[in-house]
Amino acid sequence: MGLKILIVDDSTLTRKKIIQIIHMVDLEVDDFFEAGNGKEALNTLNQTENVDLVLADLNMPEMGGAEMIQKMKSVNAMKSIPVVVVSTESRTERIKELLSEGVKDYLHKPFTPEEFRDIIQTVWSEPQIENTNILEECITQALETMAFMTIMPMENDLPTPQKTILASMNFMGARSGSVHIMASLDCAATLAENIGNLPEIGDDDPADALKELTNVTTGLILPMLATTTADVFAITVPTAETCDDSSQWNEFAADKKCTILNVEGDLIATKLIIDGKI
């Protein structure tokens, strides 16, 4: 199925030229919609479902591009539609500001089919937070990195269950969410010792160390999350004596409402709960 693209520019000629350029790119487009200013564009978006991309000029009569983008962000049905600014302005402070506020990218007029193709690839190559599989993959990667950082120096010091870190995630919106980390106090204490020398963490309190490490790790791997929080819970993990096979681990996981992602020999077990709607 092809794309639906809305082009917002007060020049009819420019809108036609943009359509001509898009036709030169190997991109399947079902429908082009046109609007002469931001107000018309919002009306079009209200009346049209599933618009895939908005290309918007900034300087237009009645309602300019910046105001239109701001209004789109306040409407649930519109806020996740990617917007690319198309303007004769160079990368001014205003454009940098728009980019920091969630505008996907920027095209300087005039632009070539090749430049448009590059932009399109950027727009759709970014992980979409709404895509559960990609998100879960990113989170898993983040946790596995954290587990790796945690276990390397401590693998011989604690029995496996005490190395366990449990994690739960809850996402409330496109760019906010929480990551809750649960660990045994023994695990957190050892972690604090192991990472105490890192300047960006540098705290010998077990709970704070675990929080900081979580924030750093998820911040690096999940840059789309504007906020992450890490809480440490004191939990009683099964000991090697009481939990010595996988079925018992599964029971424990079910009890804690977690999913076991990775248990490798005597290495750490990282567990993940996807909690809430993603």
Next chain:
Amino acid sequence: MQIKDFTGIKNNGPLPEPQLVQIPDDIGDLLPDYIESIGSILEQLEEAALAHESGNRTEENSAYIRRVLHKIKGESSMVGFEDIAELYHQAEFAFEELEQNEKSDMLLRLKDWTNAALQHMSN
């Protein structure tokens, strides 16, 4: 493509012949749209230039003229009329640098040159 020298617009100097304006290879079916669009904006430019000549030197009229010059430059650049985009780039500078009583002559000359170029394209 070699861009022509349009610096003459600032000091009533020589300009390249309008009929030598380069038509973009990929203009396709946008040529009639371009001629119509620029022709229409030129009417607005002429009106504002005549107002300026007859004494309307308000900031509002000047801002309007700047927008019109910028729009012609932008549309020309967007569809590949690099010569015309360069002429209007120079005209934007000239409008800022010229004395008040020189501005309208520059604008009317600009309008005549562009109309002649559009006329050539139509043929």
